[in-house]
Amino acid sequence: MALGARRGQGGNGSSYLFLIPALLLYSAFVVYPLFTGLTYSFFSWKGTLRDSFAGLDNYAGLLSGSFLDQLLPALGHNALLFAGTMLVQNTLGLAFALALSRVRRGKRALQTMFALPYLVNPLVIGYLWTLLLSPAFGPVNALLKPLGLAMPWLGDPDTALPTVIVITTWQWVGFPMLLFSAALGGIPQEYAEAARTDGAGSWQVLRRITLPLLKPAMATVTILSFIGSMGTFALVYALGGSNGAPAGATDVLGLLFYRTAFASGDVNALGTSSALAVFMFTFIFGSTLLLERVLRRKA
Amino acid sequence: MRASIVKVALWAYAVFSMAPLIVMLLSSFRPTSEIFDRPIGPPTGFGNYVKAWTEASFSTYVVNSAVVVVGAVLLGAVVSLLAAYPLGRRQFRGRGVFAAYFVSGMTLPAHLGVLPLFYLLEGMGLVDSLTGLVLVYAAGSVPFNVFVLTAFFRQLPHELDEAAALDGAGPFATFWHVMLPLVRPALATVVVFQFVPIWNDFFYPLVLMRDEAKLTLPVGLTHFFGQFQNDWGTLFAGLVMTTIPLVVLFVLATRQIVAGLTAGMNR
Numbered sequence: 001m002a003l004g005a006r007r008g009q010g011g012n013g014s015s016y017l018f019l020i021p022a023l024l025l026y027s028a029f030v031v032y033p034l035f036t037g038l039t040y041s042f043f044s045w046k047g048t049l050r051d052s053f054a055g056l057d058n059y060a061g062l063l064s065g066s067f068l069d070q071l072l073p074a075l076g077h078n079a080l081l082f083a084g085t086m087l088v089q090n091t092l093g094l095a096f097a098l099a100l101s102r103v104r105r106g107k108r109a110l111q112t113m114f115a116l117p118y119l120v121n122p123l124v125i126g127y128l129w130t131l132l133l134s135p136a137f138g139p140v141n142a143l144l145k146p147l148g149l150a151m152p153w154l155g156d157p158d159t160a161l162p163t164v165i166v167i168t169t170w171q172w173v174g175f176p177m178l179l180f181s182a183a184l185g186g187i188p189q190e191y192a193e194a195a196r197t198d199g200a201g202s203w204q205v206l207r208r209i210t211l212p213l214l215k216p217a218m219a220t221v222t223i224l225s226f227i228g229s230m231g232t233f234a235l236v237y238a239l240g241g242s243n244g245a246p247a248g249a250t251d252v253l254g255l256l257f258y259r260t261a262f263a264s265g266d267v268n269a270l271g272t273s274s275a276l277a278v279f280m281f282t283f284i285f286g287s288t289l290l291l292e293r294v295l296r297r298k299a
Numbered sequence: 300m301r302a303s304i305v306k307v308a309l310w311a312y313a314v315f316s317m318a319p320l321i322v323m324l325l326s327s328f329r330p331t332s333e334i335f336d337r338p339i340g341p342p343t344g345f346g347n348y349v350k351a352w353t354e355a356s357f358s359t360y361v362v363n364s365a366v367v368v369v370g371a372v373l374l375g376a377v378v379s380l381l382a383a384y385p386l387g388r389r390q391f392r393g394r395g396v397f398a399a400y401f402v403s404g405m406t407l408p409a410h411l412g413v414l415p416l417f418y419l420l421e422g423m424g425l426v427d428s429l430t431g432l433v434l435v436y437a438a439g440s441v442p443f444n445v446f447v448l449t450a451f452f453r454q455l456p457h458e459l460d461e462a463a464a465l466d467g468a469g470p471f472a473t474f475w476h477v478m479l480p481l482v483r484p485a486l487a488t489v490v491v492f493q494f495v496p497i498w499n500d501f502f503y504p505l506v507l508m509r510d511e512a513k514l515t516l517p518v519g520l521t522h523f524f525g526q527f528q529n530d531w532g533t534l535f536a537g538l539v540m541t542t543i544p545l546v547v548l549f550v551l552a553t554r555q556i557v558a559g560l561t562a563g564m565n566r
Contacts, residue, residue, distance in 0.1 A: 012392055014470040015385035019397060022382035022441050025374075029438035030404055033412030033419060040414060048418065096312070099305045113313040117320065119545050121499040123517050124538050127524055128323055131531060139322055139338030170316065231410075234501040234517070261414060262506065270414060277411040284408070 040274035046267055058268070058275035067272070073248060074256045077161060081252070082229035084165030085172075090221050092169065093176025094214075098206070100177070101184050111181070115174025122171070126238020129167050130154065154239060157249035164239060164250055171235075172228070176221045183217035184210070219295035223288060230284045233258070253280055323542075327535035334531045347536035355527060357540060359512060360519035364498060367429055367515055371436035372493050376486060378437070379444030384474050386445065387452025388460060398449065404442030413506055420507060427510045435503055440493045447492075451485035452478065491552045495545055516541050 044054040062071060096114060100107055117125065132138050133153045141150040153163045191213075192205050200208070233254035236244060242259055244251025257280065260266070261273035326334055328342030351357045385391060386398050416435065417426065425431030455478070463473040501517040508514055514522065520541060527533050 015389050015391035015394075018381045018385045018470075018474070022378040022401070022445065023397075025378055025434065025438045026401065026404065026441040028419070029416065029435050030407070030409055030412070030441070033414075033416040034407055034409065035412075036415035037412045096309070099309055102302065103306065103309065110309055110313055113316050117316060119495075119549060120320070120542050121501075121517065121545075123499070123501050123520055124541050127520065127534070128319060128538055131534065132319055132322065137335045137338065137531065142338045170319070173316075231408075234499075237501070238521075258505075274414060277414075281408050281411050285406075 037274050037277055040270055041278045043271060044268055045270040048270065054271060058271040059279070061268075061272055062275055062279060070248075070251070070256055071276075074244075074251045074253050077244075077250065078230050078232070078252050080161055081165060081168065081232060082226055084162070085168060085225045085229050086222065088165055089169035089173050090176045090218075090225060093173050093221070094180050094218075096173070096177045097180035097184055098210070100181060111174070111178070114177055117171045118174050120171070122234040123238045125167065125171050126235045129163075130239060133163070155246055157247045160240070160246055160249040164236065167239070168232075168235065176225075179217055179221055180214060183214050187213050216296075219292075222295060223291050226291060227284065227288060230280075230287075323535055323538055326532065327539045329532055331530050331532040334535075347532040348540070350530075350533050351523075351536045351540065355523050355533065355537065356511065356514070356519060357523070357537060360514055360516045360523075361540065363429060363513060363519075364516040367432045367436065368494060368497050370429070370433040371440065371497050372490050374433060374437035375440035375444055375493060376489055379441050379448055379489070380479075380482065380486065381474075382441075383445050383448035383452055384478060385470075387449040388455070388457075388478075389470070398445075401442055401445040404439075405446065409439055410502055413502070417506060427508055427513055429513060431507060432503060432515070435507070436493075436497045436500070440489075440497075443492065444489045447489055448482065448485055451482060455481055487552070491548065494548060498545060 041058050042054060042056075044051045044057065061067060100110060103110065120128075132140050135141055135150070135152040135155065140153070144150045151159065153159050187210065191209050195205050195209055231254060232252055236250050236252055236255060237258075240246065240250040242255055242263065244255050253276075257273060257276050260276055261269060264272075266272060322339060325339065325342055327347055328344060329340060330343065330346060333340060333343070382397075382401065386394060386401075420426045420428075420431045420435075423431075425434070459477055459481075460473060463477050468476065499517065504515050504518045505521075508518060511522070520537060523537050524534065527537075
């Protein structure tokens with residue numbers, strides 16, 4: 001930094017000229033809306049007209065009976081999505097990375113095929129799977145029918161959320177796989193060889209050497225998965241609409257915010273949804289910091 | 300023995316990973332009646348694409364998306380390039396503060412400001428306007444762009460500025476004639492990385508756009524799915540058309556991406 005700062009000639013004035021366009025654009029359309037949104041949450045609103053200072057009333061409103069009945073299930077579904085992502089997607093991603101580290105022929109092709117769905121728009125993924133899983137004409141149920149397993153995967157409140165987890169895994173598994181692959185590539189071969197000469201089996205090498213060395217990568221994957229699970233929107237919108245069909249079984253915070261802000265018909269929609277936005281940000285940001293501290297603690 | 304089981308499992312997953320995309324592609328070339336008859340089968344013709352392009356408004360959606368992505372990526376890249384040059388190469392008061400101000404945007408949840416943004420754009424007459432979307436996306440791309448480009452500018456050899464100064468070039472001439480040609484690989488990285496999220500973004504147009512003639516692909520897709528519910532062939536064609544540009548971009552740009560990343564690393 002210090003070295004870089006000494007480079008180049010002086011001349012304050014022209015430097016600022018270079019900065020102005022980016023400053024204007026970024027301040028007007030990113031920074032200003034964010035901070036104004038924060039102030040919105042402290043006022044009560046009559047439609048789009050600011051009414052009076054409301055203190056923390058909007059936040060109290062989030063915890064009132066009728067709203068809490070939506071907030072808690074939505075938050076719970078986000079949490080389940082995170083748990084499912086960790087258990088299924090990231091475990092599978094780790095297993096693939098470990099398995100692929102021993103494959104020589106076709107490794108690149110396999111990696112590409114695993115990661116390809118990640119390129120596709122989440123909205124497209126949602127609609128594609130709606131068609132594939134359709135009870136009447138979908139190919140998935142056509143394949144499962146002979147096994148007696150055909151069912152309305154997305155139509156039944158009991159199976160809808162697990163199905164969302166499977167679809168999310170299908171789309172994103174390449175991401176933990178690539179991160180873990182990169183981390184595995186950074187572990188010197190000598191460690192495992194030394195352990196083997198000391199008589200360790202491959203299971204022991206995995207448990208005592210490889211997995212502990214993957215801890216930083218696991219922390220990264222966990223934190224990014226958390227942020228992703230909390231922010232999910234387009235996929236669930238395509239699968240279940242803005243109400244999280246069936247029967248709210250796939251409702252999440254992002255959908256709840258969208259409904260509150262734009263489809264609730266509540267006079268104070270601006271106040272309530274701004275408070276919800278601030279709550280979501282605080283919760284996600286706070287949890288991320290907490291995860292960061294717990295996961296990166298030196299053992 | 301165990302190695303071969305692992306291999307079979309890996310290839311089995313590869314099939315699971317690819318199958319939905321292959322079904323999507325195949326079905327987009329089959330009439331709906333055939334799909335309903337047999338979910339999986341060989342392709343037969345381009346009818347679905349013609350229908351999605353002409354009867355549904357896909358031609359409009361694609362053009363709007365292209366205009367917004369190109370406009371936003373260009374605007375975002377140009378303003379970030381200008382800002383990154385002094386941040387990465389020149390000394391001036393407040394440099395650290397400005398750098399931090401821009402980069403902090405990478406951690407801010409921009410979506411949470413969507414309501415004030417809506418009213419801001421409404422006040423400017425830019426709701427339901429492609430220009431409004433371009434401004435929003437370009438602004439959103441500034442933190443990442445500035446971060447990448449500043450790092451890249453910093454790595455260029457400092458003899459360059461000295462030589463330019465000896466030749467009597469001012470800051471603008473140095474920027475234009477010396478820096479711009481060198482920064483091209485990083486610029487390609489920035490462009491490719493911004494293209495995908497903007498092309499895919501659903502949230503901003505969902506909130507900011509109402510006029511059917513101004514919709515971009517993602518929101519257009521939701522309307523299209525309501526309109527053509529039972530015409531699966533056309534639906535599949537629409538899904539493929541939304542996906543193809545990204546695949547093409549990745550095939551074309553892989554070299555550029557790698558070049559951009561390694562160019563930053565080697566110095």
